[in-house]
Amino acid sequence: MTADVSYDPRSGATAASVVHTTPAEVEQLVARAAAAAALVGQASPATRRAWLAAGADALVDNREELARIADWETALGWTRLDGEVVRAANQMRFYADVAVEGTYLRAVIDPATATTPFLARTNVPLGPVAVFGASNFPFAFSVFGNDTASAIAAGCPVVIKAHPAHPLTSQRTFEIVHAAMQAAGAPDGIAALVFGYETGTALVQHPAITAVAFTGSQAGGLSLWKLANQREVVVPVYAEMGTVNPVVITPAAGHDITAIADGFVQSFTMGSGQFCTKPGLLLAPRGSGATAAIAAALDSLAPEPVMLTSGIAASVTRGVAELQSAGATIAAQTPPAPGGWSSPAVLLSAPVDLLQRESRLLEECFGPVGVVVEYDDLDEALEAVDRLQGALAASIMIGEDDPDAASVLSRVERKVGRVIVNGWPTGVAFTWAQVHGGPWPATSSPATTSVGAAALDRFVRPVAYQGLPDQLLPPPLRADNPWGVPRRVAGVLQPGAQP
Known part of the structure; x- marks a missing residue:
């Protein structure tokens, strides 16, 4: 059975290994994510914020252990990695707050008139998302990094493909955060972690996966993009590949x-x-x-x-x-x-x-x-x-x-x-205005960003509802607006009342 081998970059010595996920295990984990999709998607943004906050707190509580393991596998230095753990935790909180603020839902209500029917529109979660962790940021762009945090905040369960450069870091990070989120009430299927190159291919091709998020090389991103476009049901690939x-x-x-x-x-x-x-x-x-x-x-x-x-x-x-x-x-x-x-x-x-x-x-x-x-x-x-x-x-x-x-x-x-x-591009702040993307082939989807508030937009799609009674509408469109999100009603923007 093959495995991701962990090395010490400073010496090249083997540290440990993590066995690759079997095809049967992949099927089980994706099925678990699919089963959790409705619960995660229907949970209020405030509920998702509680789950993500619990995971963020667990990251910070275990920062010393995580930074030590990551330094062993990446040689990036304990000081930088300790800071990156905190950054990843703050990213989780940020995306949760973006979800609660509610603008990403783009809720619009057009009351019926003498010539037009009642119409209402909002964004809904896509469903299970496959996330490929990056090599160069073992926390901020990896297991519970920007892609995973923004997908969960948007209401999507995630199946994460660990990067082989730091398998032990990925495994321990997942154990800590997933347990904390479950303890806060999140379903078991809210996240899963898999290992292995062939596993990544299987994820992209799995019919239950609705989108792919990737950070890495141009060759790797284009390979996943081609796989997704060869599926019977094509799904979007949000690949951040970078160029000069x-x-x-x-x-x-x-x-x-x-x-x-x-x-x-x-x-x-x-x-x-x-x-x-x-x-x-x-x-x-x-x-x-x-x-x-x-x-x-x-x-x-x-x-x-x-x-x-x-x-x-x-x-x-x-x-x-x-x-x-x-x-x-x-x-x-x-x-x-x-x-x-x-x-x-x-x-x-x-x-x-x-x-x-x-x-x-x-x-x-x-x-x-x-x-x-x-x-x-x-x-x-x-x-x-x-x-x-x-x-x-x-x-x-x-x-x-x-x-x-x-x-x-x-x-x-x-x-x-x-x-x-008059400044330098290294360093990407996770803020409301941030864009971490670019024209092809820097990314596979130039209209999107993998960092910043708009990162949630990748994992939702708009649905319009015509003539529905109030009780059948999604929460963002109901008369009482239980999620307290901003909405445009009859062309007039109404501010939200965040819980």
């Missing part, structure tokens, strides 16, 4: 290159460069000294990246070689740490005329790798931006009263889901 996130420095901002260089190096090496929002391509005006300044900043910071898996470490080496074959040259690099799955941090430079469609220079190299390109004319840089794949985020470095700011913004915003001015 650009940075554009205008001529007016070039005078502050030392500060920009320091920020770029810190951002593209943060977490060993294993952030989906890592800036990968920096476009700077020639004569600003950008390449030399960034190389100096990298030498000064001297990071010693340790990668999550041996596969990621190998892909960094392969990616740097491919970038060189595409015409880039190494401007600076740090020596890898001894032992384990270490990697150098690498800065490359390339001529602007090589930034052509299909060039490897316009593709992501996941890891502590950045490419700097110096342009002679801003239009050259913007034409290169036009040729980029869709990305999650972009940074624009502008000067005070910069005459180029508006034109750069108008070109960059076509390519990304989030634009940052």
Whole structure:
């Protein structure tokens, strides 16, 4: 029987293993989720908030144990992981509060008139959702991370595919949170955890699964998207895959290159460069000294990246070689740490005329790798931006009263889901306005986000009810509005009265 093997990235030593879920077990767990779907979907948002709050409290109560296990499997450091446990708990509470606020339901009531019937519309939960945990965030984007928390908040039970990079962390996190949610009254089928590559395929193809949420590589996300589209009943795949996130420095901002260089190096090496929002391509005006300044900043910071898996470490080496074959040259690099799955941090430079469609220079190299390109004319840089794949985020470095700011913004915003001015994209706040998505192929569904209040929208669909008596309407549409959600009645927005 095969298993997900847990390794220590610092040494490469085997830590432990978790046996893959059998096909029979998958069937049982998905059936349990399907059986719980009606109960979870019909529970009030306030009830779901109580379940998620109990899980969040359990995460915080066990943060020391969870961070220790995760550090053993990921080498991301206890301090960061301890903070990430708290972040995951706060995400659960946030999405629960979004559900209680009720705007995501989009409740609308059109009373009957002499010429039109009574119509009412609200969003309803899809049903059981398959969530694929990420490798680089073992808590915030994994078992009970953004996707799982927002799906449950929206009223959907979840079957979670654990990432093989941290099976022990996934297993223990699930045990702690699931038990706490059950103790708070949630049904057993509100969440399940499975292991194994073939298990993931079976989940996507299972007829009871109504949607798929994924955070990871482009190859992995597209594979799941194709599987879902081959089903007899096609279901949506919300894959956050990421691509190269650009940075554009205008001529007016070039005078502050030392500060920009320091920020770029810190951002593209943060977490060993294993952030989906890592800036990968920096476009700077020639004569600003950008390449030399960034190389100096990298030498000064001297990071010693340790990668999550041996596969990621190998892909960094392969990616740097491919970038060189595409015409880039190494401007600076740090020596890898001894032992384990270490990697150098690498800065490359390339001529602007090589930034052509299909060039490897316009593709992501996941890891502590950045490419700097110096342009002679801003239009050259913007034409290169036009040729980029869709990305999650972009940074624009502008000067005070910069005459180029508006034109750069108008070109960059076509390519990304989030634009940052005079700042860096690493780090994604879970807030009401947040968008963590982007045009294809950064995500498979550009109209959605995997972080922020709108994350719930992925797991509901609108249903209109015509001529129904009040007692048959869903709670958000009944006259007494028992969930206290905001509604638009006869075109007039009525605020909710949250419980």
